[in-house]
Amino acid sequence: MKKIQILGTGCAKCQKLAAVADEAAKALGAPYELKKVTDMKEIMSFKVMSMPALVVDGQVRLSGRVPTVEEAKQLIT
Amino acid sequence: MSRQHQFSTLARAAAGLAALAAWWLVYRRLEAFAGWATYSLLRLPEGSHVGSTVEFFVHETPKVLLLLVLVVFGVGIVRTFFTPERTRALLQGRRESVGNVLAALLGVVTPFCSCSAVPLFIGFVTAGVPLGVTFSFLISAPMVNEIALVLLFGLFGWKVAGLYLGTGLVIAIAAGWIIGRLKLERHVEDWVYATKTGAAAPEAEALDLAARVAAGREAVRDIVGRVWLYVVLGIAVGAGIHGYVPENFMASIMGKGAWWSVPLAVLIGVPMYSNAAGIIPVVQALLGKGAALGTVLAFMMSVIGLSLPEAIILRKVLKLPLLLVFFGVVAAGIMAVGLLFNWLL
Numbered sequence: 001m002k003k004i005q006i007l008g009t010g011c012a013k014c015q016k017l018a019a020v021a022d023e024a025a026k027a028l029g030a031p032y033e034l035k036k037v038t039d040m041k042e043i044m045s046f047k048v049m050s051m052p053a054l055v056v057d058g059q060v061r062l063s064g065r066v067p068t069v070e071e072a073k074q075l076i077t
Numbered sequence: 078m079s080r081q082h083q084f085s086t087l088a089r090a091a092a093g094l095a096a097l098a099a100w101w102l103v104y105r106r107l108e109a110f111a112g113w114a115t116y117s118l119l120r121l122p123e124g125s126h127v128g129s130t131v132e133f134f135v136h137e138t139p140k141v142l143l144l145l146v147l148v149v150f151g152v153g154i155v156r157t158f159f160t161p162e163r164t165r166a167l168l169q170g171r172r173e174s175v176g177n178v179l180a181a182l183l184g185v186v187t188p189f190c191s192c193s194a195v196p197l198f199i200g201f202v203t204a205g206v207p208l209g210v211t212f213s214f215l216i217s218a219p220m221v222n223e224i225a226l227v228l229l230f231g232l233f234g235w236k237v238a239g240l241y242l243g244t245g246l247v248i249a250i251a252a253g254w255i256i257g258r259l260k261l262e263r264h265v266e267d268w269v270y271a272t273k274t275g276a277a278a279p280e281a282e283a284l285d286l287a288a289r290v291a292a293g294r295e296a297v298r299d300i301v302g303r304v305w306l307y308v309v310l311g312i313a314v315g316a317g318i319h320g321y322v323p324e325n326f327m328a329s330i331m332g333k334g335a336w337w338s339v340p341l342a343v344l345i346g347v348p349m350y351s352n353a354a355g356i357i358p359v360v361q362a363l364l365g366k367g368a369a370l371g372t373v374l375a376f377m378m379s380v381i382g383l384s385l386p387e388a389i390i391l392r393k394v395l396k397l398p399l400l401l402v403f404f405g406v407v408a409a410g411i412m413a414v415g416l417l418f419n420w421l422l
Contacts, residue, residue, distance in 0.1 A: 009390075011192035040195060040393060044272045049161040049200035051193045064161070064188060065295075 002032035002076060007043045007063075008052035017052040017066045024072035032076075089287075104143050111136030130320025137312045137358060141228060142305060145354060146297055148227040153296025156188045157289045161197055168206045168214070173257050176210035181249035184217030191219065191387055198394050199269050208265070209257020216407055217249035220382030224304075225353035232361050240418070241374060248378075248410035255406050264399035307355030315362035328367030338372045339415035343408050346379030353381045370422055375415030383407055 004021055008014025018036055025032045037043055037055075046055060050064030054075060061075040111132050115121050121128035164187045168180055189197070194215065201211040221242060230238035284292070331338045360373050383404055392400055 009192055009195070011190070013190070013192070040199075041268060041272070043196060044199050047200075049165070049193065049197050050188070051190070051196060064193070 002030060003057050004032055004034045004076060005055040006034070006036045006052060007046060007048060007055060008036070009038055009040070009043075011051060013066055014052040017054060020066060020069055020072050021054055021076065024069045025076055027069070028073055028077060086286075089290075093290075100143060100147060104140065107136055107140050107143075126320045128320075130316045133319040134312055134316040137232075137315065137361075138309055140231065141308055141312060141354070141358065142301070144227055144231040145224065145304070145308065146301055148223060149300045150293040150297050152223045153293035153300075154289050155186055156296070157284055157292045159183070159187045161187060161189075161193070161200065164214070165201055165204055165206060168201065168210055170205050171207070171210060173207055173209055173254060176207060177213040177250045177253045177257070180206075180210045180213035180253065181217040181221075181246045184214045184249060185221045185223070185246075187214075187218065189218040191390065194387065194390055195394055198391070199272055202265065203270060203272050207257055208262055209253045209255075211253075212256045212403065213249045213253025216252055216382065217246060219387070220249065220378055220407075221245035222353040222381055224300075225357060225377070225381060228354065228357040232357065233364070237370070237374075240370075241378075244374070244414045244418075245378065245382075248407065248414060252403075252406045252410050256402060259402065261399045261402060264396040264402075266394050266396060269394050304352050304354040307352055308358070311355040311358040315358035318359070318362035319365060322362075322366050325367040327363055331363060331368035331372045333369040333371075333419045335372075336416065336419070338369075339375050339419065340412055342372050342376035342415065343379045343412050346376045347383045347404065347408055348385045349380050350384035350386055351380050353377075356380050369419045371415040371418030371420075374418060375411050378411045378414070379408065382411065 002025065004025060006014060006018045006021060008017065014036070018034065022034055025034065043051075043053075046053065046060055048060055048063045052066070053063035054061050054067070054072070056076055067075065114135050115128055115132040116123055119131065121131055164183045167183065168176060171179060198211060198215065201214065202208060226238055226242055229241050329335065331342070356377055360377050363373050364370065388400060388404065391403070395403065
């Protein structure tokens with residue numbers, strides 16, 4: 001089971017990243033769980049400085065921008 | 078493959094140049110087109126209120142949007158060379174003064190969005206960037222705005238644009254330096270310094286030219302898509318002022334003689350938030366009606382540099398006294414700039 005986390009404090013880009021990641025994960029077909037992380041202390045524990053950020057299985061894969069669905073698929077697998 | 082690749086690079090370069098040439102041709106024609114559309118096509122009487130309002134709108138809207146697209150594209154490419162992580166590495170352990178200057182300059186080119194202000198602040202101070210240097214960055218990043226810079230250049234020429242850039246940097250440097258001298262570290266929320274950070278973010282991606290151009294295009298889609306409506310509304314307000322407000326109407330309330338208009342403009346501007354693209358057409362119209370440059374510049378800087386939403390976001394990491402000092406010092410700097418210009422020019 002893939003664990004996908006979206007780091008962000010609820011800005012527009014964070015919502016968009018969540019939607020893109022969700023679409024990409026669905027397209028990949030494997031079981032996954034998607035969670036938004038909005039607590040600042042928890043976000044900082046991932047040591048990122050730009051929002052939003054995409055975390056897959058505890059690894060920061062992307063920060064500061066929203067990828068395309070194709071790109072997100074590669075980041076998630 | 079490599080020949081094909083070369084060919085496609087060449088074709089892309091040619092397409093880029095063609096687009097730039099088309100841009101320039103259209104841009105050059107706008108003024109004549111606006112006059113023609115207003116007075117020949119719509120047959121509005123020359124010199125009338127409605128005529129001058131419509132002409133202003135028809136001229137400025139495409140002009141500002143064209144400038145915006147070009148600049149956002151260019152800045153989008155430049156920003157692929159700067160990441161917050163790289164900027165932090167450059168500022169880490171830097172002495173104050175030199176650090177303040179560097180931070181203010183990097184604030185202009187590093188990608189920044191207000192939603193990242195808090196993680197950026199924490200990432201900087203916990204990695205050993207001095208508090209004052211961090212503030213220099215946090216002040217210049219929103220206030221010295223590339224969109225504002227180019228719109229000012231397009232609408233008023235290089236002198237006003239240069240004044241804006243120079244004074245914005247000076248305020249960021251000076252305010253950050255003062256905050257550093259005041260030794261306010263204890264007014265940072267305690268949990269901030271307890272946060273462990275490090276250079277664990279993903280490696281800065283090594284991008285090829287095509288990817289950087291794609292980033293520029295993406296920036297245009299994202300930013301212009303978001304602000305174009307504000308630009309059009311701003312120009313509509315500006316056009317109304319341009320056509321209907323009598324010449325020199327603003328001279329009495331926003332003119333040089335009215336020194337109190339500068340602090341008043343800052344007081345009104347600080348809580349307001351608007352993006353630079355929306356505020357500048359209004360600025361242009363005010364200037365055209367006799368408002369003083371210093372007053373208008375102060376108003377614009379306080380609108381885009383400080384805002385209530387930003388204060389609320391930063392309250393998570395700054396205790397109230399530090400937050401008040403931050404806003405107070407920056408607002409005072411903006412006022413000083415406004416008064417100085419009204420006195421000098």
